[in-house]
Amino acid sequence: MATTYSISDLAREFDLTPRAMRFYEDMGLLQPARSGPGGRQRVYSARDRTRLKLTLRAKRLGLSLHEAKSLIDMYDSPRDTGPQLRKFLQVLEGHRAQLEAQQAELQATLQEIGEHEKE
Numbered sequence: 001m002a003t004t005y006s007i008s009d010l011a012r013e014f015d016l017t018p019r020a021m022r023f024y025e026d027m028g029l030l031q032p033a034r035s036g037p038g039g040r041q042r043v044y045s046a047r048d049r050t051r052l053k054l055t056l057r058a059k060r061l062g063l064s065l066h067e068a069k070s071l072i073d074m075y076d077s078p079r080d081t082g083p084q085l086r087k088f089l090q091v092l093e094g095h096r097a098q099l100e101a102q103q104a105e106l107q108a109t110l111q112e113i114g115e116h117e118k119e
Contacts, residue, residue, distance in 0.1 A: 005044040007032075010052060021052075027065050029055050029072065062099065067091055 007018045024030045025042075030051055032042040044052075051072050058068035071091060074084040 003046050005049060007042050007044070010044055010049060014052060014056060024052065024055060024065075027069065029065065029069055061095070063091070063095060067095070 005013075007021050010016070011018050011021050021030065021042075025032065030044065030048050032044045032048055035041050035043050054072050055065070055068050058071060059065075063071070071088055074087060
């Protein structure tokens with residue numbers, strides 16, 4: 001039998017709130033099965049757990065949830081890795097450019113602060 005997880009299992013494992021888990025579901029990042037009366041109970045699969053782990057990793061890298069979703073959706077696509085890797089590199093290159101621009105802004109701000117401190 002396949003391993004399944006409840007919302008509280010994954011929330012606890014990844015230090016999230018159930019509300020955050022539902023938000024990721026609303027964003028299309030997670031797609032739990034439903035069980036119980038009226039389908040009110042969410043049942044997460046190992047695939048959902050992997051998608052959550054990848055989502056959180058993408059967030060730590062500073063990617064938006066939309067960027068994370070486009071990358072994670074590649075996880076479900078056919079195993080033609082060439083296009084997947086090119087897309088992944090394209091997103092990371094764009095993100096790197098953003099970070100370098102932010103770094104330049106921070107350095108300029110620190111330099112201005114340093115000049116004001118000398119006065």
